[in-house]
Amino acid sequence: MDYIDEYLKNNLKPSRLDHTYNVRDLAVKLADIYGADRDKAEKAALYHDMCKGKDFTDEKLNECVIRFGLDRKYLNKSALSHGKVAAKIMESELGITDRDILNAVSYHTTGRPGMSLLEKIIFVSDAGEPGRTYEGSDEIRETAFTDIDKACLMALEKTIAYVKSSGGDLDEDSVYTRDWFMKMEKERRENG
Numbered sequence: 001m002d003y004i005d006e007y008l009k010n011n012l013k014p015s016r017l018d019h020t021y022n023v024r025d026l027a028v029k030l031a032d033i034y035g036a037d038r039d040k041a042e043k044a045a046l047y048h049d050m051c052k053g054k055d056f057t058d059e060k061l062n063e064c065v066i067r068f069g070l071d072r073k074y075l076n077k078s079a080l081s082h083g084k085v086a087a088k089i090m091e092s093e094l095g096i097t098d099r100d101i102l103n104a105v106s107y108h109t110t111g112r113p114g115m116s117l118l119e120k121i122i123f124v125s126d127a128g129e130p131g132r133t134y135e136g137s138d139e140i141r142e143t144a145f146t147d148i149d150k151a152c153l154m155a156l157e158k159t160i161a162y163v164k165s166s167g168g169d170l171d172e173d174s175v176y177t178r179d180w181f182m183k184m185e186k187e188r189r190e191n192g
């Protein structure tokens with residue numbers, strides 16, 4: 001068994017493990033549909049929530065935010081920091097150097113303006129994998145098969161609305177990314 005499978009099995013609770021493999025399966029499907037590298041999609045998916053396991057307490061995540069020189073806005077915000085920290089650990093401790101994989105993990109919670117196809121695949125697979133139960137998740141998944149940009153925009157709108165209504169922590173990167181997709185969508189409409 002690969003290192004990461006072993007690591008995930010020992011560290012993630014069962015529901016998180018199921019989520020990770022669901023993200024992997026959807027990401028590989030989407031990679032095939034859109035002509036992205038399926039090995040990279042699989043790798044990014046398997047690692048994306050590695051810092052949501054029992055090894056990574058809030059204290060440990062805070063320590064990592066400081067150690068890796070990440071923005072201090074991520075302190076005490078595990079929902080926002082876990083992807084950033086995972087990417088840093090993959091790069092500095094696990095020998096993963098592929099920038100696209102690292103970005104896909106780092107930005108899986110928020111996306112970013114100018115995100116790559118692989119980043120979109122991981123972002124939307126995380127939001128729309130079949131184990132997700134929030135309203136609209138099925139629609140995000142269905143849309144992803146035919147229009148990945150539209151599916152990303154739907155997922156961002158959902159995330160932003162949910163975080164606002166629940167009083168959670170919103171990373172402004174989510175807003176910048178939504179605006180970027182909206183601008184693209186508008187240009188697409190104008191150009192027919």
Ligand SMILES: [Fe+2]
Nearest residue numbers: 048049083109
């Ligand atoms: Fe995550």
Ligand SMILES: [Fe+2]
Nearest residue numbers: 019048049126
């Ligand atoms: Fe996830």
